[in-house]
Amino acid sequence: MDFNLTDDHLMVQETARRYAERFLSRIVENDRAGTYDPSLYRELAESGLLGVAMPKKYGGLGLDYISLAIACEEMERVDTSLRVTFSVHAGLCGTGLMQWGTPEQKEKFLAPLASGEKLGGFALTEPNAGSDAAAIESTAVREGDYYILNGEKMWISLADVADTFIFFAYTDKSKGHNGITAFIIERDRPGFQSHPIHGKLGVRAGDTGSIVLQNYRAHVSERLGEEGEGFKIAMSCIDGGRYTVAAGSVGLIRAAKEASIRYAHERRTFGKEIGQHQLVQRMIAHMVAGEETSRLLTYRAGWLKNQGKRSTRETALAKWVATNAAFEAASDAIQIHGAYGYSDEYPVERFLRNAKGAVIYEGTREIQELMQGEYALGYRQDKPLRCPPVPWPFPDDKEA
Ligand SMILES: Cc1cc2nc3c(=O)[nH]c(=O)nc-3n(C[C@H](O)[C@H](O)[C@H](O)COP(=O)(O)OP(=O)(O)OC[C@H]3O[C@@H](n4cnc5c(N)ncnc54)[C@H](O)[C@@H]3O)c2cc1C
Numbered sequence: 001m002d003f004n005l006t007d008d009h010l011m012v013q014e015t016a017r018r019y020a021e022r023f024l025s026r027i028v029e030n031d032r033a034g035t036y037d038p039s040l041y042r043e044l045a046e047s048g049l050l051g052v053a054m055p056k057k058y059g060g061l062g063l064d065y066i067s068l069a070i071a072c073e074e075m076e077r078v079d080t081s082l083r084v085t086f087s088v089h090a091g092l093c094g095t096g097l098m099q100w101g102t103p104e105q106k107e108k109f110l111a112p113l114a115s116g117e118k119l120g121g122f123a124l125t126e127p128n129a130g131s132d133a134a135a136i137e138s139t140a141v142r143e144g145d146y147y148i149l150n151g152e153k154m155w156i157s158l159a160d161v162a163d164t165f166i167f168f169a170y171t172d173k174s175k176g177h178n179g180i181t182a183f184i185i186e187r188d189r190p191g192f193q194s195h196p197i198h199g200k201l202g203v204r205a206g207d208t209g210s211i212v213l214q215n216y217r218a219h220v221s222e223r224l225g226e227e228g229e230g231f232k233i234a235m236s237c238i239d240g241g242r243y244t245v246a247a248g249s250v251g252l253i254r255a256a257k258e259a260s261i262r263y264a265h266e267r268r269t270f271g272k273e274i275g276q277h278q279l280v281q282r283m284i285a286h287m288v289a290g291e292e293t294s295r296l297l298t299y300r301a302g303w304l305k306n307q308g309k310r311s312t313r314e315t316a317l318a319k320w321v322a323t324n325a326a327f328e329a330a331s332d333a334i335q336i337h338g339a340y341g342y343s344d345e346y347p348v349e350r351f352l353r354n355a356k357g358a359v360i361y362e363g364t365r366e367i368q369e370l371m372q373g374e375y376a377l378g379y380r381q382d383k384p385l386r387c388p389p390v391p392w393p394f395p396d397d398k399e400a
Contacts, residue, residue: 016074025330030205045116060114069247080354081206083248093120095240113126121162133268134177138169159209180230191216203355249322256333290325308391
């Protein structure tokens with residue numbers, strides 16, 4: 001076991017940190033105003049990071065899954081909205097296309113994502129279906145070489161800005177979740193509409209919205225996987241997405257810890273720095289433990305991903321532990337700041353608002369608990385997939 005970061009990892013860490021820190025003041029303004037700024041992602045695309053863990057063959061940097069985690073940690077240390085955009089683009093959509101896409105689909109849809117020319121999204125949740133994904137109501141009806149897609153998706157990150165989405169719909173409702181099929185859809189096509197959601201608690205500098213498809217025509221070549229494989233594809237994409245959420249949460253914990261340590265040295269009560277009070281030290285100690293355990297769990301999942309092994313249990317565990325630890329760290333960071341932490345004069349109230357989202361999306365806290373309980377009791381086992389997770393070095397790059 002080697003805990004050293006490679007030169008590539010250090011390069012990604014330095015680049016992601018530099019870009020994220022450069023964006024900070026604009027993000028704070030966007031968070032206050034509740035606006036998404038597309039120029040940040042055009043700048044980020046220049047760095048190559050949007051395709052950090054995508055094959056070089058398709059224009060990515062071709063680096064490993066640990067590099068992906070490092071980039072997420074550095075982005076969320078500055079703001080969750082940066083990491084959410086990256087997660088949805090690279091984690092949910094990118095890894096899904098890498099794992100399930102045909103060579104032609106990768107050429108057409110993954111390459112523009114890898115280069116950062118386009119942004120990717122993932123559209124599963126609906127007004128009446130979140131945790132219970134099989135309850136979706138969207139439909140896809142085959143007509144010759146096309147499928148006619150209808151349905152409404154809700155709470156979709158980048159709904160109003162991404163170019164390409166993986167969209168899930170029933171092709172055969174009678175088969176239950178085995179009747180769901182995945183499609184690659186594009187914004188600039190007839191039948192696609194999106195609407196922003198305003199008034200969110202957190203991720204306010206990010207874009208979240210709804211997508212409505214009305215008689216959208218998807219060619220059969222835009223079906224991802226086979227008919228009926230959509231549920232498995234959705235869960236595979238979520239394996240990629242949860243990994244990035246876990247990694248990002250490590251960054252949020254770090255940010256909460258750094259802000260708390262700074263303040264604990266500045267603020268004095270009862271004749272000494274508040275950092276000298278043991279109850280304040282305890283909150284900071286919990287942040288240290290949360291950061292380090294979450295990072296180790298995330299890297300363990302990344303290590304399995306590098307080997308092309310299925311890591312659903314390990315990734316879900318990392319996501320659960322890291323998002324809870326991030327929420328606790330953000331809450332304690334406000335506590336350490338006292339009343340000042342309760343205002344936007346300090347960043348910690350933003351951390352708490354942002355941390356709450358990650359305890360909900362990509363599998364709520366309760367769903368993560370159920371999963372870990374079921375794995376431990378032997379009620380849940382992961383079966384091999386027709387398209388297994390893509391190992392690193394990427395086979396596409398070995399062939400190239
Ligand atoms: C900022 C943000 C971004 C998002 N981005 C995306 C995106 O890009 N794409 C996408 O498809 N979705 C996205 N989502 C949606 C997200 O994945 C769902 O909100 C999430 O899966 C939970 O679904 P729900 O909100 O419908 O809650 P519900 O499923 O209705 O759950 C409500 C409550 O009941 C609990 N509950 C449900 N079932 C059980 C059970 N069996 N046992 C115990 N408790 C249970 C839940 O834990 C929760 O506390 C996003 C959400 C947010 C907030």
